[in-house]
Amino acid sequence: xxxxxxxxxxxxxxxxxxxxxxxxxxxxxxxxxxxxxxxxxxxxxxxxxxxxxxxxxxxxxxxxxxxxxxxxxxxxxxxxxxxxxxxxxxxxxxxxxxxxxxxxxxxxxxxxxxxxxxxxxxxxxxxxxxxxxxxxxxxxxxxxxxxxxxxxxxxxxxxxxxxxxxxxxxxxx
Numbered sequence: 001x002x003x004x005x006x007x008x009x010x011x012x013x014x015x016x017x018x019x020x021x022x023x024x025x026x027x028x029x030x031x032x033x034x035x036x037x038x039x040x041x042x043x044x045x046x047x048x049x050x051x052x053x054x055x056x057x058x059x060x061x062x063x064x065x066x067x068x069x070x071x072x073x074x075x076x077x078x079x080x081x082x083x084x085x086x087x088x089x090x091x092x093x094x095x096x097x098x099x100x101x102x103x104x105x106x107x108x109x110x111x112x113x114x115x116x117x118x119x120x121x122x123x124x125x126x127x128x129x130x131x132x133x134x135x136x137x138x139x140x141x142x143x144x145x146x147x148x149x150x151x152x153x154x155x156x157x158x159x160x161x162x163x164x165x166x167x168x169x170x171x172x173x
Contacts, residue, residue, distance in 0.1 A: 002076045003108035004083065005029055005098050007066035008054040010111075012151045015086070016069045019079050023070040026157075027098040029110065033062035034161045036127065036145075039117040044144045045134035051141030052127055054148060055113045065157045068098055068108055083111060090115020128168035145169050 004010070005027060016024065036052035045051030056064060071079050083093060091111050098108045119127070134141030149166035152159055 001073060002071045002079065003106045004069045004079065005066055005108040005110045006069065007034060007056060007064050011067045011155060019071060019082060020075045021069045021071055024067050026101045027066060027068035029064040029066060029096060029098050031058060031060060031062060032056045032064045033059045034064055034159055036165050037119050038113045039119050040136060041117060042136055043138040044136040044141045046136060049133040051134035051136060051144055052119060053144065068100060068106065087111045090117065124164055124168045128172045131169045132173060
């Protein structure tokens, strides 16, 4: 079997049903946290007004709660091909241990962006002001950030990074 860990849109857009997912459940990726540091210059922004989208960052005391998806071995190549195409250039698929609800640890494929469009850490208030200006082919950056915050809430996931960023974006709007 193969596991994939989702921490953003992979958690809620039903991609897994088309690829034979046999099980999914909440899981924790320790030593990492969500961060808005990947500049979207097409889907949610442009080169002149990029949208900060989700990525993962290493953080010793961090825990990123997401969803782990299980696939049968015969779907491995299909799923990996799909993930590489979906995530695009600059994303690396890493095998990292995640802790399933309870105490079961599994090795899962995790997509982490390491490309050229990383934005160096800045104050949340500074980057929140950029959100209103960004618009890409899939919509506005404001819609993206709001959608992430709402979907995590729907899934019962309280993420302090997302909560702080969404709060700063709303305050700036």
